[in-house]
Amino acid sequence: MNIKAPRGTADILPKEAEKWQLVENKIKDICARYHFEEIRTPVFEHTELFQRGVGDSTDIVQKEMYTFQDRGGRSLTLRPEGTASVARAFVQNKLYGEVIQPVKLYYFMQMFRYERPQQGRMRQLNQFGVEVLGSDNPAVDAEVIDLAMTVYRELGLKSLKLVINSLGDAESRKNYRDALIGHFTPVKEELCPDCQVRLQQNPMRILDCKTDRDHPSMKTAPSILDYLNETSSQYFEQVKENLDILGIEYEIDPNLVRGLDYYNHTAFEIMSNAEGFGAITTLVGGGRYNGLIEEIGGPTTPGIGFGMGIERLLMALEAENISLEQPSELDCYLISIGDKAEKKAIKILHDLREQGIRADRDYQGRKMKAQFKTADRLGVKFVLVLGEDELDKQVINVKNMATQEQQEIGLDHVAKNIREQLDGGERHA
Structure with missing residues (x-):
């Protein structure tokens, strides 16, 4: 197959x-x-x-x-x-x-x-x-x-x-067509089969032929500008x-x-x-x-x-070695540890995206270290970590990947807070 x-x-x-x-x-x-x-x-x-x-x-x-x-x-x-x-x-x-x-x-x-x-x-x-x-x-x-x-x-x-x-x-093209037929007819048999057909159908297209472009008759062909x-x-x-x-x-x-x-x-x-x-x-x-x-x-x-x-x-x-500037793929990467945190992460991710924030998470059950490596590869701006301790305190840990600073944000205000930080960063960029 x-x-x-x-x-x-x-x-x-x-x-x-x-x-x-x-x-x-x-x-x-x-x-x-x-x-x-x-x-x-x-x-x-x-x-x-x-x-x-x-x-x-x-x-x-x-x-x-x-x-x-x-x-x-x-x-x-x-x-x-x-x-x-x-x-x-x-x-x-x-x-x-x-x-x-x-x-x-x-x-x-x-x-x-x-x-x-x-x-x-x-x-x-x-x-x-x-x-x-x-x-x-x-x-x-x-x-x-x-x-x-x-x-x-x-x-x-x-x-x-x-x-x-x-x-x-139309008038100029007709006159030019007649001139081209008169020019190429004596060498018709030397042209490629396509151009032999074009000679009567549309002789102007002979000038556009890739096969016959080096034929001597091309260099001496009449110019359309003389027939305008x-x-x-x-x-x-x-x-x-x-x-x-x-x-x-x-x-x-x-x-x-x-x-x-x-x-x-x-x-x-x-x-x-x-x-x-x-x-x-x-x-x-x-x-x-x-x-x-x-x-x-x-x-x-x-x-x-x-x-x-x-x-x-x-x-x-x-x-010309021109590199197209490509924007960062993701603003946030969400890491959740534990079953309860996994379920809460579903709603947090939705809220982030609803605020126009580009966000994703791990779906392979990998350990935190592996997830941080993924976030690094993706070039994200913020990594959000939610575990059992954070759930108990009703907060989420937010790490700014550029400054390496960390802060805790209330779960009810995650999307709004990240949106404000992103907008502030854009204003001062």
């Missing part, structure tokens, strides 16, 4: 989960400052949503989706990315009718992609993402990029590079101007196209330059996707967003 975690998945154990919680809480705080609200969508959707929303020509749809039929014969897919699901929720729940526009959303989602597992790239992956729906103002593009950069900055990352590009509007019409060119200039105002440094990469069909106008990636981070340096990718909402049956609604891999974010923190 195979009882190991499936390939491409990983357990997040308690110590590691604390880091995830710290990162997620920091991100939630930043999202609140930028007035983004959380959305949660189902873990699976109708397959057609991703076929239409992500694009039939993408690797995700063609090769990587976990698709199955339910008992009613319906084709369902575990979500491989977040934007299509959020777009579906936006349309289905008529969020386009909200009084306050644009609608600014963020999410933490588990995604599922059947691809070759490697460091920082799993088959079950975790993403933080944002979507802004209902505005085509270039300032929104800059705000979305600024939010992503703020997350990295406030977590302490410094070795970052922002790369941007414009994919233009006046409207697209002006839009890109305004995005850059807004980034300049925010003091955000960036590089322009005409070959940055992103891997999903719904992108247009602004596309961007943030990469790690940290030494030893690995061959795949991208931390976050996103861009504008005007037209996606209409594609899945909604009204004309511009949108922009990004997806940020939490696993890769933690890898980047490790590469």
Whole structure:
């Protein structure tokens, strides 16, 4: 019997989960400052949503989706990315009718992609993402990029590079598509089988190919920037101007196209330059996707967003030797000696927790010395000892582990007294 975690998945154990919680809480705080609200969508959707929303020509749809039929014969897919699901929720729940526009959303989602597992790239992956729906103002593009950069900055990352590009509007993309077909057709047979198919389906995606990236034709491929019409060119200039105002440094990469069909106008990636981070340096990718909402049956609604891999974010923190500060796990550890004390400890522990105090006790019947060792390992602030003598006097012995001072507190006032000591310590910290 195979009882190991499936390939491409990983357990997040308690110590590691604390880091995830710290990162997620920091991100939630930043999202609140930028007035983004959380959305949660189902873990699976109708397959057609991703076929239409992500694009039939993408690797995700063609090769990587976990698709199955339910008992009613319906084709369902575990979500491989977040934007299509959020777009579906936006349309289905008529969020386009909200009084306050644009609608600014963020999410933490588990995604599922059947691809070759490697460091920082799993088959079950975790993403933080944002979507802004209902505005085509270039300032929104800059705000979305600024939010992503703020997350990295406030977590302490410094070795970052922002790369941007414009994919233009529909007219610009059509003209560019024709130019790419003309450029790559003479060398079609030299390209990988996937790119030979992409040449007619979506030639722009050839520029994103990992197999053919060193082919000579890549270096001489036409630039999208030469095919932007006046409207697209002006839009890109305004995005850059807004980034300049925010003091955000960036590089322009005409070959940055992103891997999903719904992108247009602004596309961007943030990469790690940290030494030893690995061959795949991208931390976050996103861009504008005007037209996606209409594609899945909604009204004309511009949108922009990004997806940020939490696993890769933690890898980047490790590469830059950034240690996430983790709070003490416990405030109190309760040691009880004797049957009567054991029973009384049940209520004391409950009262401590009711006061918001992080507390635990021994459940293995160990001797006092062993329990004190456990308290030391846990780094608790106070150890509370209750034995037969203390019960007779209706008190509990409280030891401050930092000062080694001990005092007796009446049993009726334990939780309140500890709460006051903790609050006093926090005020004077």
